Amino acid sequence: MLLDFATGQVLYEKNPDEPIAPASLTKLMTLHLAFKRIEAGQMSYDDPVVVSRNAWAANFPDSSLMFLEPGDKVTVGEVMKGLAIVSGNDAAVALAEHIGGTVENFVKMMNDEAQALGFKTFRFVDPHGLSPQNQVTAGEFARFARLYIQLHPESLEMLHSQKEYSYPQYENLSDARQAVTSPEAHEPITQMNRNGLLWTYEGVDGLKTGFVDEAGFNLAVTAQRGGMRLVGVLLGIQADSIPEGSAKREAEGAALLSWGFNNFVTVKPQMPEVKPVRVWKGAANEVTLQAAGGTPTLVLEKGLESSLTASVRQEESVTAPVAKGQKLGEVIFAADGQEVARLDLVAAEDVPQGGFFKRIWDSLKLWIHGFFNR
Numbered sequence: 613m614l615l616d617f618a619t620g621q622v623l624y625e626k627n628p629d630e631p632i633a634p635a636s637l638t639k640l641m642t643l644h645l646a647f648k649r650i651e652a653g654q655m656s657y658d659d660p661v662v663v664s665r666n667a668w669a670a671n672f673p674d675s676s677l678m679f680l681e682p683g684d685k686v687t688v689g690e691v692m693k694g695l696a697i698v699s700g701n702d703a704a705v706a707l708a709e710h711i712g713g714t715v716e717n718f719v720k721m722m723n724d725e726a727q728a729l730g731f732k733t734f735r736f737v738d739p740h741g742l743s744p745q746n747q748v749t750a751g752e753f754a755r756f757a758r759l760y761i762q763l764h765p766e767s768l769e770m771l772h773s774q775k776e777y778s779y780p781q782y783e784n785l786s787d788a789r790q791a792v793t794s795p796e797a798h799e800p801i802t803q804m805n806r807n808g809l810l811w812t813y814e815g816v817d818g819l820k821t822g823f824v825d826e827a828g829f830n831l832a833v834t835a836q837r838g839g840m841r842l843v844g845v846l847l848g849i850q851a852d853s854i855p856e857g858s859a860k861r862e863a864e865g866a867a868l869l870s871w872g873f874n875n876f877v878t879v880k881p882q883m884p885e886v887k888p889v890r891v892w893k894g895a896a897n898e899v900t901l902q903a904a905g906g907t908p909t910l911v912l913e914k915g916l917e918s919s920l921t922a923s924v925r926q927e928e929s930v931t932a933p934v935a936k937g938q939k940l941g942e943v944i945f946a947a948d949g950q951e952v953a954r955l956d957l958v959a960a961e962d963v964p965q966g967g968f969f970k971r972i973w974d975s976l977k978l979w980i981h982g983f984f985n986r
Contacts, residue, residue, distance in 0.1 A: 613754035614872050617834070617841035618909045620758060623872050628751030631733055632847045635822030635830050636676065636699045636806075637753065638741030640760055641722050641734075643771070646692055646707055647764040648725075655711070657689030666715065667706035675742065678703040678779055679801050683786030694779055696771035698803040699821070704740035715739060731756060744826035754845040757819055757832045761843070768834070772818030775810050778802040808862045809833060813869060821861065829857040833865045840878045844868045877917055879910045881945055884922045886957060889940050892978060893971040894932030894963040901926065901940055904956040908945075916947040926957055934963040 614624040649655040663684045669677045678700030680686065688710065694703035705715060712718030719736055726734035734756075735747040748756075761768065778800040782790070785798070809816040815835035822830040829849040835842055846864055851857030888898040912920065926941025934940075941957035965971065 613750045614842060614844045614868055615754050615758055616872075616876070616878065616911045617758055617761065617836075617843050618878060619911050620755070621911045623842070623876055623911070624868065625751060628754075629733070629749050630847075631747045631749055632830075633741070633744045633746050633824055633827035634748045634753065634847070635741045635746075635824040635827055637748070637820050637822045637830050637832050637845075638736060638739065638746050639695050639699065639704055640757065640820055640832065641726065641736065642704055642707060642718075642739045643692060643696060643767065644760055644764070645711060645718075645721055645725060646688065647767065649711060650688075651764075655688060657687060657692070659688045659710075661686050661688055661691050661706050661710045663702075663706050664709055667702050667709060669700075669702040671705075672701040672742075675701050676806070677701060678777075680706055681780075681786065681789070683788065684780060684784050685786070686780075686784050690779065690784070693771060693774070693777050696767070696820070697774050697777040697805050698779075699806050701740040701742060704738075708739040729756070729759065741822055742824065744824055748847075750845045750847045753832065753847070754843055757834065757845060758843045761818070761834060761841075768817045772807075772820070773810060773816075775805050776802055777805075806858075807831075807833070808858065809835075809865055812862065813866050816869070821858075823854070823857065829861040831861050831865045833869065835869050835873075837873050840873065840876070842869055842872045844872070875914055876911050877914050879912055879917050879920060880907060881910055881920055881922055883907055884924050884943060886924055886926065886941070886943075889927050889959075890929035891934060891963050892929060892931045893966055893974045894934065895966045895970075896963050899930070899934050899940070899963050900960045901957040902960045903943065904937075904939075904958045908953060908955055910945060910953055912947050912952065919948045920952075921946050924957070932963050932965045934959050936960065936962045 613628050663680045663682050669679045676699035678694030680702040691703045691707050694700040708715045708718035722736040731752045733749045733752050737743045737745045782795040782798045806821040815837040818834045819832040831846045833844045849861050851860050886901050888900045923944050938959045939956050943955040945953040
């Protein structure tokens with residue numbers, strides 16, 4: 613699935629409703645719940661995280677790790693970086709336990725949140741995505757990725773565009789580990805972001821990669837060029853080896869983004885003149901109209917922007933009372949003669965009923981007007 617970020621318009625889709633295990637794309641939901649808690653003032657980036665034995669890196673051999681150990685002195689912000697940048701499965705457990713108390717409670721929070729957001733295919737059984745029983749579709753996950761960026765735009769610069777992460781720093785070490793080493797002798801483990809497109813594709817600044825044997829190679833990617841941001845999700849890329857799969861995922865992600873940037877353009881159309889609407893029996897004789905939500909952003913196939921037109925359909929008159937926001941017309945945008953979007957025109961202010969004599973006078977004028985136009 614490929615979406616335009618600004619409008620949510622689907623630019624390309626293939627098998628968008630096929631359920632598949634998201635693998636480490638699961639971690640975007642884990643991060644979403646962390647950001648949500650921080651934004652609600654229930655948690656801060658500087659809060660210390662207790663690394664339990666459940667979150668010990670040794671529990672996740674041959675997988676992506678932040679390299680947490682019990683007793684580490686680590687904060688929420690550091691764990692979020694370990695989760696997003698180097699895809700640490702240990703970091704996912706540490707964050708889940710910090711927020712939910714237990715992994716089981718946190719997984720329930722994940723599923724409750726997915727349901728609250730309206731995603732019907734999402735099913736989570738862990739906070740990191742190692743289980744093939746986790747489930748999403750490309751269509752719904754693309755919409756979730758777009759929503760994630762809308763709700764947490766700071767995540768792109770803070771987490772997803774970072775190319776490397778080094779952990780543990782000396783100050784992260786437990787007292788026992790600090791006792792047997794020195795700041796000068798200690799060297800943190802530096803790992804690269806799993807999203808190779810950060811290096812190879814202009815404009816990419818997120819989001820997440822994933823892999824499990826049962827699903828293949830997955831990618832949620834976003835890039836911005838010339839004021840246009842795209843969001844793409846690819847699931848189930850097959851390959852015979854991890855290096856081959858990573859390269860194929862990167863190539864297909866780049867191809868999808870390039871197709872979008874090469875074939876579409878975003879346009880801020882010029883709004884046509886909109887006349888006020890006559891109000892009968894009101895405290896005012898007319899009401900002005902405004903575009904609901906302001907001037908829209910349109911996504912057009914390249915080359916059609918010069919043919920873009922806008923026409924207005926609106927009520928000639930209306931009887932009071934009129935409520936602010938009441939729909940009284942619409943603007944229809946067309947390109948090359950084909951409709952591409954509609955925009956509601958709504959009352960810009962309330963117009964209450966006029967006084968008794970005003971209502972009587974307007975009623976008489978309406979009767980005369982109707983009589984001579986029968």
